[in-house]
Amino acid sequence: MTLPKIRHVRAFTVRGGGADYHDQGAGHWIDDHIATPMARYPEYRQSRQSFGINVLGTLVVELEADDGTIGFAVTTGGEPAAFIVERHLARFLEGRSPVDVEKIWDQMYFSTQYYGRKGLVVNAISGVDLALWDLLGKLRGEPVYHMLGGAVRDELTFYATGARPDVAKELGFVGGKLPLHHGPAEGIEGLHKNIAALADMRSGVGDDFWLMLDCWMSLDLDYATRLAARAWDECGLKWIEEALSPDDYWGYADLKRNVPPGLLVTTGEHEATRWGFRMLMEMDCCDIIQPDVGWCGGITELIKIANYADARGVQVIPHGSSVYSYHFVITRHNSPFAEFLMMHPGPTEVVPMFAPQLLGELVPVNGRIRASELDQPGFGVELNRDIPLHRPYTH
Ligand SMILES: C[C@H](O)[C@H](O)[C@@H](O)[C@@H](O)C(=O)O
């Protein structure tokens, strides 16, 4: 069976909306005094947009096959990522069969290794890889999860990330992950506030509902150790997420030794490739890895990362990346649940994560998505072409 070849590669940017770092409006919970590594500077403490979390914005990668079939994907990366796609990566796709995902990934990664390896370049590679899997599925009339080995369970179960775990519980999620608001720069008073907020939420959700803290790289080892101990003892915290810099493998290994038995240490959303996650696992940095499939290298790389994790008994709970991770999680025994990122400003409602960019984007109902709901070709979504798409570079 010969599939049409890839004829065109196009990269677009989009402003406004679009999940985590894309471009959220003012007053959104996701930009309200969340602890970050920049919080040591008071002028950058209130808003992550003040230090530029949304400067890149959305990258849309579109692949058009000889028969006119379109595969696409969205991730973060904006104009610089669009440049990399158009002026560097496109040459490894145009004229090629969409079946060649492994060879294309290998050529994209090693041709950019001298300036890439993580971050923006691997975001761009991930966007191309996701668009390739979407195109394959659309050409074959198959959902991506069928091409990854099929569902190992009947439904996806979700925890929710956002400022309102109490609302998440009412909406049927199995747990709620709170953003941490105060880092070391705000001293012991900030630590007390963190614990008070968590304790207040624990009283609101009861003893059995999962509560987690997302620290977004903002802490040092001493602060994280003290926060973890109190959050476990006083609030029954399930996991402490991304407490330290992604480069501080040594700190994570120490933190994992320091925390009370039973409290989980998680990280990985800003890690990339099989080599980065191998480092996290071989140095015993965490109990759960959380790659973002739009940032770690795409599906083709996440397969390698997750298989290595499976061999080591490590769970893979991808960072919230909507349908792009759902099609993966449903096929993995070591991915027993998934993240849903609450992108409603409150957050008091379930809204599509990448709104308004994707048409047909699934959202959990009562904290669940049935495997059968994924039964659409590719990732099962279409690009909303009513939003302004800008193509900053051509080739
Ligand atoms: C809430 C956190 O600060 C991030 O914005 C969050 O979206 C990400 O770290 C996550 O794990 O979902």
Ligand SMILES: [Mg+2]
């Ligand atoms: Mg996180």
